[in-house]
Every structure is written in structure tokens, then in C-alpha cells.
Amino acid sequence: AEETVECRRNGYVLTGKFLGQGAYAKVYLGQAIPEKLKRQVAIKIISTTSTPSIYITKFLPREVATMNRCYTHSNVIQLYDVFATSKRVYMVLEYAECGDLLTYINKCYAKRANANCLTEDKARAMFRDILAGVQFIHSRGVAHRDLKCENILLAQNNQAKLSDFGFAIEPNQSRELLQTHCGSYAYTPPEILRQQKYNGKLADLWSLGVILFAMVNGGLPFKESSAEAVLRAMKKPVCFKVCLSADCKDLIRGLLKMKPNKRMTIEDMVVHSWLK
Incomplete structure (x- = not known):
């Protein structure tokens, strides 16, 4: 699928393991290609075509900015990477293996x-x-x-x-x-x-x-x-x-x-x- 190709292009292998979904995003287990991180990650995929524009223009940038501000604490999920294509935004997050x-x-x-x-x-x-x-x-x-x-x-x-x-x-x-x-x-x-x-x-x-x-x-x-x-x-x-x-x-x-x-x-x- 397109998502797999787009992740690979940015240094991540998207696995088929589905981790969950929110109102506007789906989250899958991913693997950083060795030279990048050498770890499992959670990849949150937001479709820009089927999501309200206020989410893309207001809430998503706010989420990214806040996570960058709160980086490096062991009790806050870390945001490792963000990349976008014409149809999707990808957030590469710390993977918490024991669920919610x-x-x-x-x-x-x-x-x-x-x-x-x-x-x-x-x-x-x-x-x-x-x-x-x-x-x-x-x-x-x-x-x-x-x-x-x-x-x-x-x-x-x-x-x-x-x-x-x-x-x-x-x-x-x-x-x-x-x-x-x-x-x-x-x-x-x-x-x-x-x-x-x-x-x-x-x-x-x-x-x-x-x-x-x-x-x-x-x-x-x-x-x-x-x-x-x-x-x-x-x-x-x-x-x-x-x-x-x-x-x-x-x-x-x-x-x-x-x-x-x-x-x-x-x-x-x-x-x-x-x-x-």
C-alpha cells in the first residue's frame, strides 16, 4: 500500500499490526530501519483528505509542538519524527508495548x-x-x-x-x-x-x-x-x-x-x- 512505501522512503518499516485508532488517525506498529533508531515504534497515520481542516491546521500542529516541548521525560510518550505527503501526515511515536x-x-x-x-x-x-x-x-x-x-x-x-x-x-x-x-x-x-x-x-x-x-x-x-x-x-x-x-x-x-x-x-x- 501507499503507506508502506511512504514509511519505507522515510526510514521505517510499517508492520501489519494494528495498535488502535482515534477520531482521525490509525496507529500501526513500525520498525525503524536499523541505522535510524533500531527500535519498534508506533506510527500514527492521519489522512489529510478525510480529516476536518481545523484538525490539520490547529490541533495537529499543537500536538506536535507540545510533544516537542515535553520531549525526553520517561513518563511522557516521545515523538521521534514527523513526515508528510500530499495525502497523509505520519507521526512516529514511542511504542508502549503493554497497551493503555x-x-x-x-x-x-x-x-x-x-x-x-x-x-x-x-x-x-x-x-x-x-x-x-x-x-x-x-x-x-x-x-x-x-x-x-x-x-x-x-x-x-x-x-x-x-x-x-x-x-x-x-x-x-x-x-x-x-x-x-x-x-x-x-x-x-x-x-x-x-x-x-x-x-x-x-x-x-x-x-x-x-x-x-x-x-x-x-x-x-x-x-x-x-x-x-x-x-x-x-x-x-x-x-x-x-x-x-x-x-x-x-x-x-x-x-x-x-x-x-x-x-x-x-x-x-x-x-x-x-x-x-
């Missing part, structure tokens, strides 16, 4: 009796990785704005890495409060659901609370399908598993605060007793 966090959580909770179940200790190790990634991108002036279990990828030894920076916002845009509403309802903070101006980094903190809740409870705290219903659910106390430690509950409650400026900061989290 959502799939991992679902597998763990599907076999409850299995020793591989997601214990608090395992969740703690993975959440430390996620937190380190978020702390790093925030230090680079970047808010992710679409943190969710599907966007956390797992490499060897289940090392967690942030991915999918299509909604991320760069430093020169993040000084004022943002008005664009991105992300999935289940992970979206109340200020965005209410269509208020918001701070992207504080929105990421709420999403971290939802991700941690999902890891230790095996489901999402807010499953409703409309913004109004989710907002109503947020006003009720969060229901935890009986066996969950008090420290873990405290951390989740600290992140799921309705008022953004009341949320536990990254600095607070790093020294929180559950993460020590």
Missing part, C-alpha cells in the same frame, strides 16, 4: 481472584509515574486537558506514560483562562461542564482524581452521559470500595474538589502520605 491503562484496569477487575488484580501498591507505583509526567508537562507550561485512562499508555514493567496531546495547550496560550471545552465527560471537571472559563492545569488535577479512582475502584466515579447529569452526580459524596485505605480516599477527595483552587496541588500530592 483502561484496558489494563478492565483486565485486572475482570479476574478478581487473580493475583494480578490491581492492588493499591500497584496503583501507587503507576500513579507516581502519571503524576511525574503531569508535573513535568506543567513545569513546561503545558496543560494536557484530556487526561483519561485511555490516554495513559504502559511500557515495560507497566511504566505509565502520558499520550495524546491533541488538546494540550502551550505556554503562550495558557496565561489566560481557557474557554475551549475539550475532553470526555467522565473525566471533565465541573467548571468545564458548566462552560465557565477555566485553568487548564487545575482541570488536569480533577482528571487525575478520576484516573486514580478508576484504578483503585475498577470503575469511574461519574458514568452519566450528559453534562447536566454528571454535574448532579458530582454534588453527591463519592462512593469508594470498602477495603480502600483512608489515605487513598483522602487523596482522591483532595483532587475531586468542585472549586478548582481548593484542589490538592502537585506539590501537596508528592508529599501525601499515600504516595510516600
Whole structure:
């Protein structure tokens, strides 16, 4: 196919292994031709002919710029290369061989009796990785704005890495409060659901609370399908598993605060007793 030829021309072998797809892209396993990288890569292929122009002109350049700004951190998926033809854009990304966090959580909770179940200790190790990634991108002036279990990828030894920076916002845009509403309802903070101006980094903190809740409870705290219903659910106390430690509950409650400026900061989290 054309894709195979175009990848080969740019130094990559496109394998037939399909890794997943988003709204406008498909991702395949690739192999860098030895003299280039000597490693397996994930190749994201975006068709410029069947994708809305705003994605090509706004979101894709933003994703590339943000990933370049957040390069070289072990808890952020790396962008190695970008090339384009008249019909397609190719992004060559770090390959995380253990899939995404959502799939991992679902597998763990599907076999409850299995020793591989997601214990608090395992969740703690993975959440430390996620937190380190978020702390790093925030230090680079970047808010992710679409943190969710599907966007956390797992490499060897289940090392967690942030991915999918299509909604991320760069430093020169993040000084004022943002008005664009991105992300999935289940992970979206109340200020965005209410269509208020918001701070992207504080929105990421709420999403971290939802991700941690999902890891230790095996489901999402807010499953409703409309913004109004989710907002109503947020006003009720969060229901935890009986066996969950008090420290873990405290951390989740600290992140799921309705008022953004009341949320536990990254600095607070790093020294929180559950993460020590």
C-alpha cells in the first residue's frame, strides 16, 4: 500500500499490526530501519483528505509542538519524527508495548481472584509515574486537558506514560483562562461542564482524581452521559470500595474538589502520605 512505501522512503518499516485508532488517525506498529533508531515504534497515520481542516491546521500542529516541548521525560510518550505527503501526515511515536491503562484496569477487575488484580501498591507505583509526567508537562507550561485512562499508555514493567496531546495547550496560550471545552465527560471537571472559563492545569488535577479512582475502584466515579447529569452526580459524596485505605480516599477527595483552587496541588500530592 501507499503507506508502506511512504514509511519505507522515510526510514521505517510499517508492520501489519494494528495498535488502535482515534477520531482521525490509525496507529500501526513500525520498525525503524536499523541505522535510524533500531527500535519498534508506533506510527500514527492521519489522512489529510478525510480529516476536518481545523484538525490539520490547529490541533495537529499543537500536538506536535507540545510533544516537542515535553520531549525526553520517561513518563511522557516521545515523538521521534514527523513526515508528510500530499495525502497523509505520519507521526512516529514511542511504542508502549503493554497497551493503555483502561484496558489494563478492565483486565485486572475482570479476574478478581487473580493475583494480578490491581492492588493499591500497584496503583501507587503507576500513579507516581502519571503524576511525574503531569508535573513535568506543567513545569513546561503545558496543560494536557484530556487526561483519561485511555490516554495513559504502559511500557515495560507497566511504566505509565502520558499520550495524546491533541488538546494540550502551550505556554503562550495558557496565561489566560481557557474557554475551549475539550475532553470526555467522565473525566471533565465541573467548571468545564458548566462552560465557565477555566485553568487548564487545575482541570488536569480533577482528571487525575478520576484516573486514580478508576484504578483503585475498577470503575469511574461519574458514568452519566450528559453534562447536566454528571454535574448532579458530582454534588453527591463519592462512593469508594470498602477495603480502600483512608489515605487513598483522602487523596482522591483532595483532587475531586468542585472549586478548582481548593484542589490538592502537585506539590501537596508528592508529599501525601499515600504516595510516600
